[in-house]
Amino acid sequence: MKKTLKLIRRFLMLMICIVPLLFILNIALLAKATWGERSANGGWTAAGEIGELLVREENGEYTLAEEGRRILETYEAWGILVEDGTGDVVWYSDNLPKEVPLHYSVAEISWHTRGYIADYPTTTGARGADLVILGHPKTAYWKLLWNTFDYDIIAGAPKYILAFLALNGALVFVIYMVLAGRIMGSVKPVVRGMEAVSEEEVYVREKGLLSEVAAAVNRVNEKLRAQERALRKKENARAGWISGVSHDIRTPLSMVMGYAAELEADESLPAEARKKAGVIRRQSVKMKNLVGDLNLASKLEYQMQPLKLENLNLTVALRQAVVDFMNLDPEGKYPVDFQCPEGEAVFIRGDKVLLQRAVTNVLSNSQMHNPEGCHVEVRLQAEEGKAHIFLEDDGVGVTDERLQEIANTPHYMMGSGSGTQLRHGLGLLIVRQIAQAHGGSVRIDHGPSGGFLVEITFSTLNGQAVR
């Protein structure tokens, strides 16, 4: 919309520039056309000159001097001299047409000097009290016979001119706006379609001025959507494949885990054998976690895990996740210190199961890297619109290189294939994916006590209407 307004403004400016230019151009053309025109004024001067060049002879006859004859030739005109008082023609040139009368009443003179004698346009001059009339060829001049203007018109001319200009301008503007509106009406859906086609399904009606462009936009849309569908299908197939594999691996793994645990607990077996069974059990648990993580990670990656969003009391969800973790640690090797804001509940919009999964993953990560046990601190902090979950252990911590690696490695699905991420499990990647799916972020760092620190940040609903 903004853009189309800009377009209209632009065209309007162009027009405002063009109109004066056209005006100037026309004036110039007019000037050019009239430049070589025979000046009507010349005819009147010539008449005056002829009057001066007529010589009265002794016998009262008039003769025209040689120069006068040339003037007549130049103008291809004939000339007469009308005597004052009698109205008789006392001199005429040799080329006088026959239809020109040789006597004039005062009324006739008034008419003929203003206009024509026998269709010959006339100009006049004086010779003393006598009148010189030149008759020019019929096509030489076009005379204004009633060349009078109403006095008011001349007096109000500036006003009228301005009014005319304003009216003209207004009319042109209205016509332009109507036309522009029409054009915009047909351009706008196409522009909108083009803007949106990269993001979403569009259809532009193939009608009007730009029907061909609209059709092209629709073709682009179809192509893009087809590509998206193909990609989606491929991703679905991949996620489905991972899901299928992880499903099929579960039952055999159950038996590995179950029998290993049974052997480990069998006191009739030698201690060495039981220890080995214990290793098998622990490794099969790792495989179990990996299978589950792989499935979840691929689903999150391909957005196949629908988020069950609800207005969630983050304190409650966090507390439950921590307690679930502690209940799986009956020996108390990983004591958790839990802190949350007193009194005020922190609400976010989120998927409870996934959020708890993220927290559990971080806690399990601490557990995995600190087999001797460590102390964990879980802290929930809320500030304007943001909730921070700090999960910090006092265990072995993390090297700078590894930290760099975690921060810089993209999603494992897009990884270069070196497989470093997989070697370390998918736990933290899932934490990041879950945070991102909630519009949050994850920071991984050294803890103040040298341990491992994960900070997960979400936007809260606090301050907004909840429930």
Add this chain to the structure above:
Amino acid sequence: MIVLPMIIEQRNKQEWIAVKNKKILLVDDEEQLLDMVVSILKQDGYTRIRTAVSVKEALEAVRDWQPHLCVLDVMLPDGDGFALLTKLREMTDAPVLFLTARGEEEDKFRGFGLGADDYVVKPFLPRELLFRIAAILRRSYKEEASKVRLAACEVDFERAEVLRGDQTLPLTAKEYELLKALYRNAGRIVTIDSLCEAAWGENPYGYENSLMAHIRRIREKIEENPSKPVSLLTVKGLGYKLVTGEKR
């Protein structure tokens, strides 16, 4: 040989025998897995176990044998476990635990929605399965386990009383709900929020101070020294834990 000594120690013997005497039906199409689960259960002391590899067999077993607990797989050769559960419900009220490779949230919700008592995703550790089976059995057949030994007293849930020496202290309704919620998860931490929900129902926010007051009163009834509790322990900021069984 007993895999879960810790939990069993915490129960009194009478309850233990009652639980281990329950009839358990295992339904799974994978016979080797059935063998393994049977072996796990037997080692833990369960004696009355039957298996079925199809929906048909399972229905027969339920009809003829009336198990106390059914452990169902979701994918069976002649139908799925969800449909089987619906059919079972027409014949018995016995609790049902799903033991399946289907780990999706939707499957879990579906299972619980149909009235399953628990849902375990394969692969699983024997300990976990045993714990969950024992918990379901205790919960479902609780009349046999209505009295619980604590360090300084005995709690009779049927009569909502605390028996301490020759004293009988009645429990109020809230105290009863709280103690029961804790007992259902004996040995495990129960969050403040779950306890509030147990006592005050839906939308249990803002009751934390009341909860503390009630816990204090429960301690006065069940603890020898309420300021140094040994049965009802505080886990700071998170919740409470009930330790049952003999004094350790």
